[in-house]
Amino acid sequence: MRLPFTIAAHDRKLIPDGRFTGAMPWVMAIMIFLTLLAAAAALVLAHAASKGGTELSRQATAQILDDDPGARQYQQNRVATQLEKMPGVASADVVPDEEARALLEPWLGQAASDADIPVPALIDIEFVTTPSRERLAAMQRELSRIAPTIRIDGNAGWLQPWFGLMRSLLLLAGGIVLLLLLATAATVALAVRGALNTHRSTIEIMHMMGSTDLQAARLFQRRVALDALFGGVVGLMGAAVILLLLQERFATLEPGLLAGAAMPLYGWLLLLLIPAAVTTLSMAMARWTVLSTLKKML
Amino acid sequence: MQSVAEFDNVGLRYGTGAETLTDVSFRLFPGSFYFLTGASGAGKTSLLKLLYLAHRPSRGVIRMFGEDLVNMPRARLPGFRRRIGVVFQDFRLVPHLTAFDNIALPLRIAGISERDLEGPVNEMLAWIGLTERADARPATLSGGEQQRVAIARAVIGRPEILVADEPTGNVDPDMALRLLKLFAALNRLGTTVIVATHDIHLLQEIEGAQMMRLDKGRLSDPTGSLKHPPRPLVLRN
Numbered sequence: 416m417r418l419p420f421t422i423a424a425h426d427r428k429l430i431p432d433g434r435f436t437g438a439m440p441w442v443m444a445i446m447i448f449l450t451l452l453a454a455a456a457a458l459v460l461a462h463a464a465s466k467g468g469t470e471l472s473r474q475a476t477a478q479i480l481d482d483d484p485g486a487r488q489y490q491q492n493r494v495a496t497q498l499e500k501m502p503g504v505a506s507a508d509v510v511p512d513e514e515a516r517a518l519l520e521p522w523l524g525q526a527a528s529d530a531d532i533p534v535p536a537l538i539d540i541e542f543v544t545t546p547s548r549e550r551l552a553a554m555q556r557e558l559s560r561i562a563p564t565i566r567i568d569g570n571a572g573w574l575q576p577w578f579g580l581m582r583s584l585l586l587l588a589g590g591i592v593l594l595l596l597l598a599t600a601a602t603v604a605l606a607v608r609g610a611l612n613t614h615r616s617t618i619e620i621m622h623m624m625g626s627t628d629l630q631a632a633r634l635f636q637r638r639v640a641l642d643a644l645f646g647g648v649v650g651l652m653g654a655a656v657i658l659l660l661l662q663e664r665f666a667t668l669e670p671g672l673l674a675g676a677a678m679p680l681y682g683w684l685l686l687l688l689i690p691a692a693v694t695t696l697s698m699a700m701a702r703w704t705v706l707s708t709l710k711k712m713l
Numbered sequence: 714m715q716s717v718a719e720f721d722n723v724g725l726r727y728g729t730g731a732e733t734l735t736d737v738s739f740r741l742f743p744g745s746f747y748f749l750t751g752a753s754g755a756g757k758t759s760l761l762k763l764l765y766l767a768h769r770p771s772r773g774v775i776r777m778f779g780e781d782l783v784n785m786p787r788a789r790l791p792g793f794r795r796r797i798g799v800v801f802q803d804f805r806l807v808p809h810l811t812a813f814d815n816i817a818l819p820l821r822i823a824g825i826s827e828r829d830l831e832g833p834v835n836e837m838l839a840w841i842g843l844t845e846r847a848d849a850r851p852a853t854l855s856g857g858e859q860q861r862v863a864i865a866r867a868v869i870g871r872p873e874i875l876v877a878d879e880p881t882g883n884v885d886p887d888m889a890l891r892l893l894k895l896f897a898a899l900n901r902l903g904t905t906v907i908v909a910t911h912d913i914h915l916l917q918e919i920e921g922a923q924m925m926r927l928d929k930g931r932l933s934d935p936t937g938s939l940k941h942p943p944r945p946l947v948l949r950n
């Protein structure tokens with residue numbers, strides 16, 4: 416296969432660089448920069464949704480609401496022991512009373528530490544896989560024999576709107592990537608058509624001398640490939656700086672819903688492929704534009 | 714004798730206008746030399762365009778090198794065009810290429826290596842007296858020099874048919890004669906030459922050349938060239 420960069424020096428002279436390029440490499444750089452940012456957003460969201468979301472949705476909280484503090488603590492320990500024996504449960508950690516009260520401090524202030532205020536006894540449960548609602552209900556029924564006031568709430572339930580939002584944002588980011596790729600392809604088509612008009616007489620002369628459409632297309636493909644490569648390098652450098660800065664910011668966040676919101680290694684590798692993909696797309700578009708335009712000539 | 718080009722009731726119309734060429738029928742034989750004459754607007758350039766495959770006819774049949782060109786797929790045309798050399802009336806040199814590169818263009822398109830084309834192109838430059846101007850671009854060449862480059866470009870690939878549209882229009886009489894001798898030399902090597910001109914002096918320079926005349930898009934046959942095989946050429950001096 417002949418690479419677009421390997422055409423002979425004399426063939427390159429047929430389409431002088433200065434007349435074709437102009438703002439094109441910079442337009443490509445901007446398009447690739449925006450495509451990279453949108454793709455990075457999609458990758459980070461996908462990673463966060465699969466990592467952070469999955470971790471959280473495997474967790475549930477059991478609360479025992481008995482009024483008697485002694486009975487509450489007794490039941491809490493027994494339930495925790497029982498939970499650890501249950502299949503599919505990775506761990507069941509008793510939340511100390513002080514910690515539970517500390518959780519209420521933002522709402523109750525100092526009163527949260529008042530022993531007279533009944534605070535539910537909490538157990539953090541981590542499952543091997545995300546438990547279904549039915550599974551949690553069955554567990555609650557079983558454990559109510561030990562603690563009649565027990566209530567088990569899975570994180571998956573309240574995470575649903577979060578997952579929905581993540582999915583919407585992911586689709587939006589993916590859509591923006593697609594739109595940017597379409598816009599890039601359209602930009603290439605317009606630029607190549609303009610260049611074809613500028614060099615129409617040269618192409619006609621080449622045709623009259625027996626040049627094939629592919630010979631002409633190769634000249635434009637090479638030019639577009641060089642512009643896209645330049646744009647790719649500039650766009651990638653710009654996007655990398657922004658993404659590294661954002662990554663630094665995310666790293667300082669407390670663990671939680673956005674804990675996984677960092678670019679995974681495979682994400683960086685995929686981002687590196689985008690300039691190459693845009694270059695390939697641009698070349699294919701240039702080739703298609705030239706061939707479809709020349710088809711109208713004899 | 715097998716003809717290299719055969720037109721049968723060919724008509725050509727641009728858009729919805731009147732026919733530029735009407736019922737044109739003739740055969741060109743290998744190794745023959747033809748002059749195509751006619752007043753301005755008679756259709757000479759249109760006829761040549763059909764010959765060098767820049768247009769397809771609106772009607773009729775054109776066969777070249779034994780094949781029907783009217784229904785030939787586009788993808789096969791480049792191969793045929795490489796067998797035809799063309800000297801355009803307006804030269805049509807590539808403005809940003811040097812004289813050397815313009816002359817080398819058909820060879821490069823045909824895939825000839827740089828090593829193999831350098832000798833022939835330099836020889837051609839020497840023949841047209843432009844060795845010193847090999848690196849000059851068309852804009853810096855005079856009209857006559859441009860025309861010589863255009864002719865050199867048309868003949869460098871040793872085409873089977875050479876089509877020339879007013880090839881001597883911008884050169885002095887001596888150069889015109891030299892160019893005609895080049896065409897005759899190519900013709901003796903087997904190239905079929907067809908020269909469109911309204912310079913009647915040129916017609917007298919080559920004995921044995923046959924004449925076709927176009928009048929308002931219709932072809933007449935003053936020398937019987939369309940009916941009889943060609944006679945051997947003799948250059949007058």
